[in-house]
Amino acid sequence: MFFKAIDMQNEGDALAKEGRTKLSLKQVEDDLSTQTFFKLQKNRHFVALSLVEAEHLRAVMHLSEPGAFRQTGLAIRALGNLESVLADSLIDECGPATSSAGGVKYQLSTAEQLLRLVNCAEGFQGRELRILMRTMQHTQVPERLPWFLDIRSCRRRAQRPYQQLPIAALFLKERTSSTTWQSTPSFPG
Numbered sequence: 001m002f003f004k005a006i007d008m009q010n011e012g013d014a015l016a017k018e019g020r021t022k023l024s025l026k027q028v029e030d031d032l033s034t035q036t037f038f039k040l041q042k043n044r045h046f047v048a049l050s051l052v053e054a055e056h057l058r059a060v061m062h063l064s065e066p067g068a069f070r071q072t073g074l075a076i077r078a079l080g081n082l083e084s085v086l087a088d089s090l091i092d093e094c095g096p097a098t099s100s101a102g103g104v105k106y107q108l109s110t111a112e113q114l115l116r117l118v119n120c121a122e123g124f125q126g127r128e129l130r131i132l133m134r135t136m137q138h139t140q141v142p143e144r145l146p147w148f149l150d151i152r153s154c155r156r157r158a159q160r161p162y163q164q165l166p167i168a169a170l171f172l173k174e175r176t177s178s179t180t181w182q183s184t185p186s187f188p189g
Contacts (some may be wrong), residue, residue: 002028011106046111048118049076061094069095079116083123110135117167120152124166136170145171 003012015021023031049057054076061074073095082089089112090098113132116124124132136144145162148171152159162168 008106044107046115048115058092061092064094071095073097073099077112079112079119079121082112083116083121106131117148117170118151120148120155120157122160122165122167129166129169132167133169141171141173 003009003015015023057074058076061069061076073093075093075097076091077089078091079089081091109128109131113124113128114135116128117132148162148167152162162171
């Protein structure tokens with residue numbers, strides 16, 4: 001119940017399978033702050049590609065010999081698919097790209113939300129924003145807004161004032177870890 005409330009249902013289920021059902025508040029805080037719960041996989045990398053690069057990579061994946069990707073998995077994802085009715089960024093895969101994740105998708109969700117931020121997406125919902133805030137907690141808060149505004153200024157799409165966007169929470173002063181995990185602040189006006 002606790003892990004569902006903080007958008008970590010899969011991680012809570014994984015802990016239950018490991019027999020870790022009784023944790024003290026101190027253990028939960030330590031595991032959250034060190035990201036132990038998130039089951040991050042070593043040597044799993046996310047790379048942003050241009051459309052042309054992704055087309056070439058997909059061609060290589062399909063022209064390769066069967067079994068060429070036994071130990072290395074490749075997955076091509078598109079944020080547009082994630083933000084559409086498809087609700088999944090996966091376009092194509094080769095090798096053990098998605099099966100090796102073991103059902104835990106936190107690392108993927110983190111990468112997707114960071115790439116959406118770089119793409120200046122505006123429609124962050126509660127869980128997505130909380131993942132983004134946890135991911136960005138080790139960055140300097142005063143440096144975030146100028147960085148975002150610089151990137152967004154390169155976009156041709158209409159730009160609402162950042163204060164009206166859900167991601168405005170990223171640009172607020174430092175927050176305590178307990179408020180970061182619990183809720184997204186609401187803004188007046």
